[in-house]
Amino acid sequence: MTKPAAAPSRTSIRTSTRSSILGGLIGSGIGGSRSPAMHETEARALGLPLVYRLLDSDVIGFGADDLPALFKTLASLGFDGTNVTHPFKQAVVPLMDELSEAAARLGAVNTVLLRDGRLIGDNTDWSGYRASFLASLGVLPRGKVAMIGAGGAASAVGYAHLDLGARRLAIFDPATERAQALAERLGALFPDAEVFAAPSPAEAISGVDGPGVDGVVQCSPMGMEKHPGTPFDPRLLTRDMWVSDVIYFPLETELLKAAKAIGCATLNGGGMAVMQAAHAFARFTGQEPDVERMLADFAADSERGR
DSSP: OOOOOOOOTTOOOOOSSSSSSSEEEEEOOOTSHHHHHHHHHHHHHHHHOOOEEEEEEETTOOOOOGGHHHHHHHHEEEEOOOEEOOOOTTTGGOOSEEOOOHHHHHHSSSEEEETTTTTEEEHHHHHHHHHHHHHHHHHOOOOOOEEEEOSHHHHHHHHHHHHHOOSSEEEESSSSSHHHHHHHHHHOOOOOOOEOSSSSSSHHHOOOSSOOSSSSOOOOOOOOOSOOSSOGGGGOOOOOOOEEEOOOSSSSSSHHHHHHHHHHHOOOOOHHHHHHHHHHHHHHHHOOHHHHHHHHHEEEEHHTHH
């Protein structure tokens, strides 16, 4: 099976010839999003006149049925592109005139380009996580992975790990039907890998008979400020495992603290947040951002509590 490259196709990208570049984020309850700061700060550093606006359904008052009209409005206002987040990543898919290979395979879009009256859907969640993982933990074994959580983020992260060569992906979610559905979907995309829903975190991480996994990626809401705690008992971890968490607020979750204490290599969600934004930025503007600068800006903002 032919797999997509590390970053989605750029065949539909063009550098904006407008006097300014207009982008945004479509989602629900996104008032605290750091996307505007990430995009606008990097644009200023590159000398690009980019404006990035939040399009919050809770504030503006729209739903999935209103998305066609919303995109028509955005096109008439001269938007170059938008990011899309919960709960609209799947709802926008049927509205696209063109999909990248990854977006089509994942059935989710988080980046939309508005080009000459056409909507082009892409997904930079998976490529953003993939790039972050390779930069931080890429030298470590990754053939056997346990994934905790089977929501929207898990779809992109699981896809990334299978694209990176995971031979075994065990998925646990308290919603067993959701875990099973994700396992079946990813398994169909990567038929050479063993992808299955595990009945418990212990069986996902430690297995029944085997020595366990190379690493654990945490994709559930557990660990966020609104959902404190850990999604499983950290004592299931061993020091030779790596632990990745997609949460970036806070950057160091209770799980990552416990994993560090055990001796595990860890990766927080900041890198994924920045890299997916960087990949989207390149599509909106046609110019490559300075990823190291974006990561440094994100870390500095995190220290300031933004």
